[in-house]
Amino acid sequence: MTETAQRGTRAPATRRTTTLVGTGLGHALEWYDWGIYAIFVPFFATQFFDRGNQFSAMLSSLAVFAVGFVARPLGGLLFGWFADRAGRRTAMTVTVATIAGASFAIGVAPTYAAVGAWASLILLLARVVQGLACGGELPSAQTYLSEMAPAAQRGRWSSLIYIASVFGNTVGVVLGLVLTVVLTPEQMQSFGWRIPFLLGGVFGLVAVYMRRNLAESETFTASRRREKARLWPAIVEHRRQALQVIGLSVGFTVVYYSWVIAAPAYAISSLHIGSTAALWAGVGSAVILMVTMPFWGMLSDRIGRKPVLLISTLGCAALLFPVQFLVRTSAWQLFLGMSLAAVFISAGVSILPAVYAEMFPTAIRALGLAVPYSIAVAAFGGTAPYLQAWVGAEFGRSAFTGYLVLLMLVSTAAIATLPETRAKELS
Structure with missing residues (x-):
């Protein structure tokens, strides 16, 4: 066993708990x-756009959702570089503070009826800022957790990232459930929608505190003591890996946003x-998604990353049309469809953080992942709810489902080009 693995094995339980919880x-x-x-x-x-056409207003809001994703590649470049230079912990602290501040700004923003198009502009700017921060958050957090994990358990540890993502989203859904029960539809459209954004600003303060108390990754600290890699030559050298990240990400990104985030x-x-x-259906399927992810992570630690990834992409490709025809006008149908999709989606997303981390050296691990991943998410994930x-x-629901199946097959082709990296020591 290498010295790095021994350090990971002997790490005190309290430190591991702090790392995982934080x-x-x-x-x-x-x-x-x-x-x-x-x-x-x-x-x-309809609070930020013309109330005259409700469907048009919703599409405009979803377009702003997509614009937030467009900012992610730049955020990935900035925060990825920052994480590879100043440290994973520092970068994660800055990103969470930034996105929470933007959430609070949306919560207090004036409406279209009050200030006209200025309301739309404020919403747009807030989402761009959130997009910048999110472009650096996920790669930084994935990199940090993968570097802190024992090599033989990296698949299981990496599942925490998307468990946390789904949990955070589920908290928002549950809050929506509570608000729709307590408030009338008119109250929800008038002021109720502001509550979750304002709470997001408060929650962000808690996240900043937790992130500041994390220990820096020993893998990163050891890398800083060695000669630093020349940034752009190192990125050019790993251009194949960057293309693999894009190919691997497009299918998982769109199916995740379509069937986990935006389906309700x-x-x-x-x-x-x-x-x-519909929101209850989303909560129930999210629980199934979170419960299954650690098992897929542990399986990848035993049989390898590639077999589990292929189970996910091919399983989703085979299941998407049957699930679409299952979901009609009933919340039970929605729950069953989202739950079936969740089982196969969880197989891939649970281990993606480990797979990504094992593709790049420490000196450019955050940046090498952040830029291509953010490009894929911006181009495909940000447009998913709108499309x-x-x-x-x-064109009918089958047209979009066909688009999803095609992207899952693209990710399958990318997986075929990957080496097997189970239990790889990070260098």
Whole structure:
């Protein structure tokens, strides 16, 4: 066993707990702030855009959702470079503070009725700022957790990232459920939608505190003592890995945003399923997603990363059309469809942080991942809810499902080019 593995094995239980809790809860709070936008779009769309056409206002709000993703590559470049120079912990602290501040700004923003197009501009700027921060948050957190994990358990540890993401999003959904029960539809559209954004600003303070008390990754600290890599030559040298990140990410990104994040909002606005029932369906399927992820992570530590990734992409490709035909106008159908999709989605996303970390050397691990990953997410994930609503309305739901299947096959082809990296020591 190498010295690095021995250090990971002997790490005190309290330190591991602090690492897992600090990273996981901080990441959950980050993605609560990011996810509540998609969850509450049906309630606030007409507050920032012309109320004369509700469907048009919702599409405009989803377009702003997509614009937030466009900022992610720049955020990935800035915060990825920052994480590889100043440290993973420092970068994660800055990103969570930034996204929480933008969430609070949305919560106090004036409406279209009050200031006209200025309301739309404020919403747009807040989402751009959130996009910048999110472009650095996920790669920094994934890199940090993968470097802190024992090599033989990296798959299981990496599942925490998306468990935290789903948990943060689920907290937003549950809050939406509570608000829709306590408030009338008119109150939700008037002021109720502001509550989750304001809470996001408060939650961000908690995340900042937790992140500041984390220990820096020993892998990063040891790398800083060695000669630093020349940044751009190192990135050019690993251009193959960057392309693999894009290919691997496109399918998982779109299927995740379509069937995990945006499905309840789509069901409410396009399938006319009751908002409370649709949100409950989302909560139930999210629990299944979170429960299954650690098992897939442990399986990848035993049989390898590639077999589990292929189970995920090919399983999703085979299942998406049957699931689409299952989900019609019932919340139970929505729950069953989202749950079936969740089982196969969880297989891939649970181990992606480990796979990404094992592709790059320490000196450029955060930046090498952040830029191509953010490009993939911006181009495909940010447009997913908009395309889901627009393509479904113009061409039918099967057209969008076919698009999803195609992207899953693209990711399958990318997986075929990857080496097996199970239990690899990070250098």
